[in-house]
Amino acid sequence: MTLDQLQSKFEVFKAKKLALDMSRGKPSTVQLDLSNGLLDTVSSTDYKTIADADTRNYGGLDGIPEAKELFKDFLEVSTVDEVVIGGNASLTIMHDIVSRGMTHGMCDSKQPWGKAPIKFLCPSPGYDRHFSICQHFGIEMIPVGCTPDGPNMDEVEQLVANDESIKGIWIVPKYSNPTGLSCSDEVVDRLSIMKTAANDFRVFWDNAYAVHHLSDDKDELKNILAACKIAGNDNRPFILCSTSKITFAGAGVSAVGGSVENMDWYRGHLFFSTIGPDKLNQVRHTRFFKNIEGLNEHMKKHAAILKPRFDKTLAILEQELGGTDLATWTKPKGGYFISFNVPNGCAKRVVALAVEAGVKLTGAGATYPHKNDPNDSNIRLAPSCPTINEIEQAMKIVCLAVKIAAIETGVVKDMVQN
Numbered sequence: 001m002t003l004d005q006l007q008s009k010f011e012v013f014k015a016k017k018l019a020l021d022m023s024r025g026k027p028s029t030v031q032l033d034l035s036n037g038l039l040d041t042v043s044s045t046d047y048k049t050i051a052d053a054d055t056r057n058y059g060g061l062d063g064i065p066e067a068k069e070l071f072k073d074f075l076e077v078s079t080v081d082e083v084v085i086g087g088n089a090s091l092t093i094m095h096d097i098v099s100r101g102m103t104h105g106m107c108d109s110k111q112p113w114g115k116a117p118i119k120f121l122c123p124s125p126g127y128d129r130h131f132s133i134c135q136h137f138g139i140e141m142i143p144v145g146c147t148p149d150g151p152n153m154d155e156v157e158q159l160v161a162n163d164e165s166i167k168g169i170w171i172v173p174k175y176s177n178p179t180g181l182s183c184s185d186e187v188v189d190r191l192s193i194m195k196t197a198a199n200d201f202r203v204f205w206d207n208a209y210a211v212h213h214l215s216d217d218k219d220e221l222k223n224i225l226a227a228c229k230i231a232g233n234d235n236r237p238f239i240l241c242s243t244s245k246i247t248f249a250g251a252g253v254s255a256v257g258g259s260v261e262n263m264d265w266y267r268g269h270l271f272f273s274t275i276g277p278d279k280l281n282q283v284r285h286t287r288f289f290k291n292i293e294g295l296n297e298h299m300k301k302h303a304a305i306l307k308p309r310f311d312k313t314l315a316i317l318e319q320e321l322g323g324t325d326l327a328t329w330t331k332p333k334g335g336y337f338i339s340f341n342v343p344n345g346c347a348k349r350v351v352a353l354a355v356e357a358g359v360k361l362t363g364a365g366a367t368y369p370h371k372n373d374p375n376d377s378n379i380r381l382a383p384s385c386p387t388i389n390e391i392e393q394a395m396k397i398v399c400l401a402v403k404i405a406a407i408e409t410g411v412v413k414d415m416v417q418n
Contacts, residue, residue: 003407006400010357013397018358020394025177025336026385027245027302034301035247041287042280055279062267067253067282073292074210075239075257076223084263084270086254087277090242093256094204095133097238100269101167101202102137107265108235109200113167121159121169123151125339125367125378127177127206130170134369141369142166146176150183153190164197168204174221175209178367178380179339180332182219192227192236203237209335210241211299214307219333225258234259243285245336246299253285306336309383312391313338320399326406327399329381338381339367340398346405347376353401359394 047055049064062068063085071083086093102114119140122131126146134141142159145152151171160166171191173183191203205224213219228236235258243252256266289295314331317340321327330339342350347364354361362380365371381398383391406412 001403003404006404006407010353010397010400010404013357013393013400016358018393018397020358020386020390020397021360022382022386022391022394022398023360023362024385025245025382027249028305028385028387030305031245031302031384032248034298034305035288038247038284038288041284047280047283049279049283053279055283058275060276060279061270061274062263063255063277064279064282064286066286067255070286070289070292070295071241071253071255071257074241074295075207075255077225077239077257079260081260082225082263083255083257084266085277085282086242086256088242088250088252088254088281089244090206090208090240090254090256091129093240093254094130094206094238095136096269096273097204097256097266098133098137098139098168100266104269106200106202106235107261113200117165119163119166121151121156121166122369123169123171124369125178125373125380126170127172128362128366128371130204130206131369143369144169146179146181148181150176150181150187153187153194157190157194160194160196160198160201162197166196167198167200168202170204170206172206172208173224174207174219175212175332175335177208177335178337178362178378180330180335180337182221182333185222188222188224188227192224192233193231201236205237205239207239207241208245211296212245212302212306212336213299213334214303214310215333217333229259235262238262246295246302247285247288251281253282306384308388309386309391310338312388313381313383313395316392316395316399320396321402324403326402326412336382336384338383340379340381341377342379342402343406343409343411344375344377345409346402346411347373347379349405349408350379350398350401353404354394354398357397357401359397361398 050066067085068080068083072080105112120134121144122141123146124143144155224237239257242254317329328341351361351364365373367378
């Protein structure tokens with residue numbers, strides 16, 4: 001098909017004046033409805049904890065006991081002393097921990113991180129909000145490559161061994177944002193035992209999609225805290241999670257897990273910033289799920305909604321671009337995203353063309369530090385929120401945009417198959 005023919009098809013889509021959004025991993029309304037029962041678990045006469053504590057009052061700095069028990073199992077830590085419960089978003093906890101590190105240092109730091117320039121390793125493509133935290137605090141970001149097994153550990157090990165200013169690494173270890181891939185056992189082991197020039201190096205293990213499987217064929221993730229304890233690096237990981245994409249995105253519960261020393265350090269800082277978290281919301285969640293088995297059963301309902309959306313996205317990609325060498329994409333077993341790679345130099349043009357036709361995508365480059373994709377090739381697709389029909393329309397537009405951009409940039413000549 002010639003460029004003129006492709007552009008004619010494109011004008012037909014533009015004339016429809018569509019408004020489709022595949023830019024962020026938002027739960028759909030149907031998913032949010034799954035948790036409406038939360039709203040009925042607490043009433044004006046029934047709001048106390050199992051231990052009869054009044055959740056309307058002050059106290060419970062690090063969470064009510066039943067919430068800590070639930071998240072102990074969620075985070076796969078050994079004891080409730082290794083858990084601190086937060087507000088509705090784990091992003092807040094991550095920002096808070098980095099902020100405390102900048103002003104006071106970690107529990108094993110020689111001085112506050114902010115006393116000297118510091119760096120974080122940023123596996124890329126990765127989660128844009130991680131990079132935004134670094135940018136906010138003036139932390140230098142060092143991109144490292146990603147493999148199907150996780151961060152390129154050859155790069156990581158070489159960097160951390162020789163540079164004391166490298167204080168952390170961001171990792172979404174399971175169904176990663178945006179690739180949807182998971183860290184292998186070998187990556188977990190190497191992260192736990194690697195030698196670091198900084199004695200206070202931290203792994204920010206953002207396990208946001210720990211239970212977000214699309215089917216019974218799911219990835220298994222090795223326990224990083226257990227591995228670090230065996231290696232004698234107990235304080236290395238901060239493990240983070242939330243129910244933001246499990247219950248209500250704006251009214252969930254978050255948690256952080258780690259060594260008792262790390263959690264005591266964090267509790268010590270929380271004392272100065274809060275009298276206590278939203279315990280009523282913790283009661284809602286623990287009554288709704290009851291235990292980790294109840295939470296896992298709830299996630300099967302999410303999978304039944306999400307899997308057809310992912311299947312449709314992948315089917316359109318294969319139908320329109322399979323065998324063309326114009327794109328590659330991941331096929332995740334869970335999470336919220338598909339990583340979509342187009343020819344070098346084409347991603348920004350593809351996103352711009354999609355916007356012209358009424359399809360909003362995550363900005364090209366957003367999955368790299370400073371939004372700078374050196375190859376201008378990666379696009380994050382988020383199939384969760386649109387309907388199946390909307391996904392079909394949106395993905396046909398995206399695939400058409402890839403073909404147009406490929407011809408415009410000279411990647412291919414006039415003829416594009418499919």
